[in-house]
Amino acid sequence: MHIVQTPDGSWTNWSITRGMVHDKRSLVGPVIPKQDIGVIHQMWKNKKEDMPWALCFGVPPAAIMVSGMPIPKWTNETDFIGALTGKPVEVVKCETNDIRVPGDAEIVIEGVVSSTETAPEGPMAEYHGLMFPGRSSDYPVFRVNAITYRQNPVLPVCVAGRATEENHTVWGVMIAAEVLTVCQNAGLPIKMAWCPFESHCAWFVLQVDLTQLKASGTNMKDFCTKVGHVVFGSKPGWYIPKLYLIGEDIDPTDLKDVIWAEATRCQPGTNEFLFEEYGNIPLIPYVGHGVKPETGSGHHRKVVRCCMFASEFGDGELHWEEGSFRGSFRGSFPADVQKRVEENWKEYGFAD
Template identity: 65%
Template sequence: MASSQNYSEAAGDLRQFLKELDDENDLLVIKSEVDPEMELAAITRRVYETEDKAPLFENITGRVGNGLFRVLGAPVGLSRVPGQRLGRIAKSLGLPSTATGKEIIAKINDAKHLKPLPPNEVASGPVKEHKIFGDEIDLTTLPTPRLHQHDGGKFIQTFGMYIVQRPNGTWTNWSITRAMVHGKQTLVGPIIPKQDIGVIYQEWKDLGKDMPFALCFGVPPAAIMVGGMPIPKGEDEAGYIGALVGKPLDAVKCETSDLLVPANAEIVMEGFASISETAPEGPMMEYHGLVYPGRSKECPLFKVNAITYREDPILPICITGRATEESHTVWAVMIAAEVLNICQNAGLPIQMVWCPFESHAHWLAIQVNRQELLKLKTNMQDFCVKLGHIVLGSKPGWYIPKVFLVGEDIDPTDLRDLLWAEATRCEPGTSEFLFDEYGNIPLIPYVAHGTKPVRNNKKVVRCCMLPCEFVDEELPWKVGSFKGSYPPDVQRKVERDWEKYGFDAL
């Protein structure tokens, strides 16, 4: 790839993102007819599980002409392209596809320290190429994919971004929350009170007015990443996204409200979330890989009174379930970056945070900066308790019940390292610090369906560092590995002569 490439372009524009995926052999345009009644989702699920190319379905049974819509599966799935496993995450954030987990977290975290760049309002944009209103809209006739056989409906909204604003206009929230088709002009979806959309919805409820919303599909990849990021309440995502991409996003006004939406979005549905009308919603397969069939819940109705869209628009989707899908590559990665930011703002000697995909957004691996840790002259107990209160009591801490504290010799993005550290350095009871003053997201299976605790379900910091790591300048052990057990000249010789011995090149 040319070194002059402007990596931010793909982060700011889905079509550029797809062009670059295609150039890198990480996109598969499927022109043969695919049935949205589960075949499309089954293909996408297999793609997640094999880390294959992102499928762009162009010929979906029931789609009319160049109208609504093509479907993009696994938009931020993992990649099988050599050296680019995290390529779609990296590209979404304006990094080269070869970026490591550490580089990805650094990019997200660094943008936190830049000046926010709020959107730039423009008169029109591609999302205004087509407009339909009122009775022209019939969501039930769209080729909305059925995502899993045990879902309680067809979820059109799994990877779009809601835009809502508090009634006095001082805070605009961009976030991801799911929705299924309910009727010709209605969606239904959960609004969790603790999420920012829930806080803003409550303000509209208190006023006695329905909440205006814009549901935007196919937004700039950096915007959807940040839509899944738990940034502090009252802070606008849009300005931070501008800082992340390096320039403000172009935005256009909605047809039926003053909300601004990304001008290059693929599809925007506009309307009002009812404060009085509800309908049964779900269940839907969850990000932890389980669904409890047959259990629907009453959720607010979202009335759609206008849809604007580009020519030949694309609906990105996420097929939730076992890792690795976007709940893990987007939500979990963005949680990790926000936790690093929270630790560093609190003055803790933490240099890296990762949420292992395989933990399905239930674990955080938090790595200390040892030089800084030693300066604190602390000990395991005091440090872990302090860290636990700061992390587990934070906004992203609500999602995460289990923290693993690791030393500098452990790569938090390498699950083998993390397991080794936990197995060898974390002593049951002694190195585990429990917290029951902070609640947990009720979606965690053992929270909703486990033994009911007297108080909250506990959270834990597992210290995967030995006591000496808090005090000794030099670690007293040596590691039994190719890198740890042989002098550099022997390592170099073995590496150089590897193929001469008869092995395949590594």
């Protein structure tokens, strides 16, 4: 967990990002301009000064969760954590700068992020699970001035890559939570937001309140366009390339349900709405390595895929029977038939 602070001390940011050992006394890592750490780093560069910095390992779970949540800029994560846990975060001052770190952190590395010096970093598999050998980028050097630690410290390890690992469970869940807040604050009839872990933080699923949707009198195109602008234009939306809209009969946390809805209800072209005016986080593999690389080209496409029938937007009769019916064992056969089959399951030669 990285901690940086604006030159005037009015904003302290806690965030999750990677770091690579550069040499005996320094690291190198991404400082992406659109992310909070990049915004604050630019403030220090404008002053022609290096940025004070701390890197903490083994922080409280609430701290690492909120550090992975795209809360609004100029909001201190410590305040947010305190609101969640109901008590202040206990912090202590670093040895070599004025940054304050969690008092019960296992290990703390402190120093400065250079405003002028860069070095090659990467490659790394990252949260998407793909590595491009020989590919690296120049990022700022993090110079280490001190390392402090508890007695017999524990160094937590996250093996970034194919799902499911902590990038997906921490980052994906917390982005989804913030997206839900953004949607509901905008008056959109969204009941739930979720990031399927298997999507590697590339798919976010929004469950629509059909009663509110019908009452609004909107149509598929207008609604999906509004959802896209609200979400993609928000801070958490920058991390999201693909949104899936589903109805109330689909469980957003069940990937099989989501795939079924997309496969059977999302008509190619007609139910897909592209947005080219918003950027994508450059860590998405196809952004820089796709057929048409998007880095620096301005073609930062995002998409809303509506996995709903057009009739769900109006008062007309739906195209399928609602309720418990589905083309499945549970939905197609009476309860007494289901019970008889289950009671004789082993006799049919099947295991439990």
